[in-house]
Amino acid sequence: MELVPLGPGFGVEVRGVSILDVASDGDAYKAVRAAFEDHSLLLFRDQPIADDIQVAYSRAFGPLELTKVASLGAGGFYSRLTNVGAHGEIVPPTDRQVLVAQANALWHTDSSFKRTPALASVLSARVLPGQDGDTEFTSTRLAWERLPGELRGKLQDAVATHSYANSRDQIHPDLANAEERKALPPVRWRMNWLNPVNGRRALYIASHAYAIDGMDDRDARQLLAELMDETTRPEFVYVHKWRTGDVVMWDNRAMLHRGRPWDYSKERSMVRTTISATAADGLDQVKPPPTVH
Numbered sequence: 001m002e003l004v005p006l007g008p009g010f011g012v013e014v015r016g017v018s019i020l021d022v023a024s025d026g027d028a029y030k031a032v033r034a035a036f037e038d039h040s041l042l043l044f045r046d047q048p049i050a051d052d053i054q055v056a057y058s059r060a061f062g063p064l065e066l067t068k069v070a071s072l073g074a075g076g077f078y079s080r081l082t083n084v085g086a087h088g089e090i091v092p093p094t095d096r097q098v099l100v101a102q103a104n105a106l107w108h109t110d111s112s113f114k115r116t117p118a119l120a121s122v123l124s125a126r127v128l129p130g131q132d133g134d135t136e137f138t139s140t141r142l143a144w145e146r147l148p149g150e151l152r153g154k155l156q157d158a159v160a161t162h163s164y165a166n167s168r169d170q171i172h173p174d175l176a177n178a179e180e181r182k183a184l185p186p187v188r189w190r191m192n193w194l195n196p197v198n199g200r201r202a203l204y205i206a207s208h209a210y211a212i213d214g215m216d217d218r219d220a221r222q223l224l225a226e227l228m229d230e231t232t233r234p235e236f237v238y239v240h241k242w243r244t245g246d247v248v249m250w251d252n253r254a255m256l257h258r259g260r261p262w263d264y265s266k267e268r269s270m271v272r273t274t275i276s277a278t279a280a281d282g283l284d285q286v287k288p289p290p291t292v293h
């Protein structure tokens with residue numbers, strides 16, 4: 001296995017090992033898992049991608065998340081990100097599927113709004129629009145390590161509230177529908193995630209986060225916006241230009257990502273599988289301490 005650096009201080013292209021190898025061979029899995037813990041983002045090029053291969057790969061890393069209500073693929077392992085409708089037509093730019101893509105264009109980490117957040121996401125390119133529609137990534141682990149020590153100390157035990165509606169409301173008031181609002185009430189997480197394998201912390205924030213325990217709401221929003229700005233400064237971003245056959249996996253504990261717009265009259269279809277975080281991934285650590293009454 002060869003690892004070729006990709007981004008500013010994080011991310012590698014994995015060569016010499018395929019996603020099928022990882023699915024079928026324990027040693028290949030161990031090597032790739034170690035690279036994932038170290039580098040936070042892995043790229044595999046020229047993969048023989050199909051739904052079942054993607055699931056077999058993803059499953060090696062832990063329990064698969066089920067796609068949430070009111071998404072394409074709800075209740076199953078596959079989240080389908082596409083601007084093609086049920087009858088094979090390109091949907092109009094005002095369609096919910098395009099609004100979903102626009103919400104994905106806000107810097108976020110996947111599933112921080114769920115009761116069980118995500119360890120990792122695996123995204124494969126199926127049909128690409130020819131140009132644009134890149135995906136950008138930045139490391140919240142490096143962002144945490146860049147913070148002044150005093151702020152790190154303050155944020156060590158700080159707890160933020162995340163909700164799905166908070167990010168969707170920034171795009172369109174009806175994008176999060178009643179079913180989603182009911183199924184996805186706000187959840188609270190520590191503002192940093194300690195990786196139990198290497199002892200490194202990462203800032204844990206997202207477009208879904210909006211409030212901080214014990215802090216006035218306006219001050220909290222201001223602090224979250226400053227942290228997001230600092231984390232996502234252009235020099236800290238890796239821009240992934242997709243090729244068909246690409247499979248990218250990222251660590252949702254230690255990365256933010258966002259999708260870039262494209263010409264929505266052209267098809268862009270991607271498939272995501274998502275691995276839930278477990279205690280072994282530091283889930284217990286990101287849970288807030290019990291409230292004392």
Ligand code: OGA
Nearest residue numbers: 104134135258259260272
């Ligand atoms: C995702 C996501 C952005 C993109 O799959 O979780 O945010 O560029 N994707 O498709």
Ligand code: MN
Nearest residue numbers: 104108109110
């Ligand atoms: Mn995402």
